[in-house]
Amino acid sequence: MSRRILLVALASAVLVLGGVGLWSHHQDGERDAHLERGRALLATSFAEAPELHDLPAGDALAAFEAAEALGAAIPAERASAEALAFLQAGDLVSSAGALREAKRPGWTARLRLVAAAIAASRGHEADAREHVNEALILSADGDDPADHRRALLFAGDLALDASESRSARDAFAELAELEPEVAAVHNRLGLALEGLGEWEPARDAVRRAVSLDPELTDGWINRGRQARALGELDEAAEAFEHATELAPARSDAWLGFGLSALDRGDPAAARPALERASELAPESVDASLALADLLAAEGRLDEAADAYRLTLRDNLHHAAGWVKLGNVLFALGEKADAAFAHRRALERDPSLAAAHNGLGAALIGIDDDAAQAALRTAAELDAADPHPLMNLALLAERRGDRDAARDAWQRAAERDPDSLVVAERLAALR
Secondary structure, three states: OHHHHHHHHHHHHHHHHHHHHHHHHHHHHHHHHHHHHHHHHHOOOOOOOOOHHHOOHHHHHHHHHHHHHOOOOOHHHHHHHHHHHHHHOOOHHHHHHHHHHHOOOOOOHHHHHHHHHHHHHOOOHHHHHHHHHHHHHHHOOOOOOHHHHHHHHHHHHHHHHOOOHHHHHHHHHHHHHHOOOOHHHHHHHHHHHHHOOOHHHHHHHHHHHHHHOOOOHHHHHHHHHHHHHOOOHHHHHHHHHHHHHHOOOOHHHHHHHHHHHHHOOOHHHHHHHHHHHHHHOOOOHHHHHHHHHHHHHOOOHHHHHHHHHHHHHOOOOOHHHHHHHHHHHHHOOOHHHHHHHHHHHHHHOOOOHHHHHHHHHHHOOOOHHHHHHHHHHHHHHOOOOOHHHHHHHHHHHHHOOHHHHHHHHHHHHHHOOOOHHHHHHHHHOO
């Protein structure tokens, strides 16, 4: 009897041990599957996730945490995913804390990019550039090129933000050669080329972006903005309208659509778009100024002047806003106040040709010498605008200097050959 009990006990022990082994093997497999999934998510290609914010960090973090619950010892990997997830959520303090844990074994290109993003979000541009440069070095010869490409993209973005268009162009052009099918790269390249005044290549780049990704809202907005700047108002309106369809909550899409309608002389179409832009972004200075532009276009000049003043009260730095106010005050016949507004604009941006032109126009009959100096400066700063030359011609006529007036009208005609006003005034002086 005792022998039989012993055999049963031994058999039971074997079964238990076998079950433990099977369970342990299953647990190891599950742990490894979680690890593999987390690592794969963070290794998403550049084409699928061009920016850090595109990476599925939250899902990766969940996979790493599940692996750790099953016995994996991966504190640095889990902390790296955590730093990225907190960054994507906008929690810079928690992201920086996780970053400190993640970099204990040493910096990686990915961690440098996270550090750069934290620094940039805090306005520490020099620190951000240093981290990006280190990321470029660390990733230059790495097995995974994705973070090297993200570092190039980040470097270009920092250059764009600093108005360093040539450096931005170089970074994005290199990236476009490495990743010719990524829409975001071509969109940014278009912005850099635009900053260099290379309008046709800039437009080609943005058009390439939206052809690669027809749902790239930023690309459609940039396409509309470029077309509007070049006076191609139908294309601008179509691009902005498409952007509003793709992203109905994007204030800048509605703003561009409304401004395009104003440019076409259609305030009725502009009003609902501009009001929608203001609703979506009530703190937007550009939307507020655009509503004032609408009032001016509707001929409600006193209301427009009040609207400009209200916006500028909390945005004294906005040079273009002061120009707009100055133009409306000039139209109201308040030339001294108009001159004051244009001077305020020039205090903030001395290179603003429109402010020099507005100041010169306002000073005609008040201080003709100062008016002439301002108008000449405007004509030099903007080689395409005929208005400073037209105002110089009017000033010369006022002074009785027909030769100077004729010369100014002729130069204005060269800038705007289709202007009937210029042609008539020039013919009258011949």
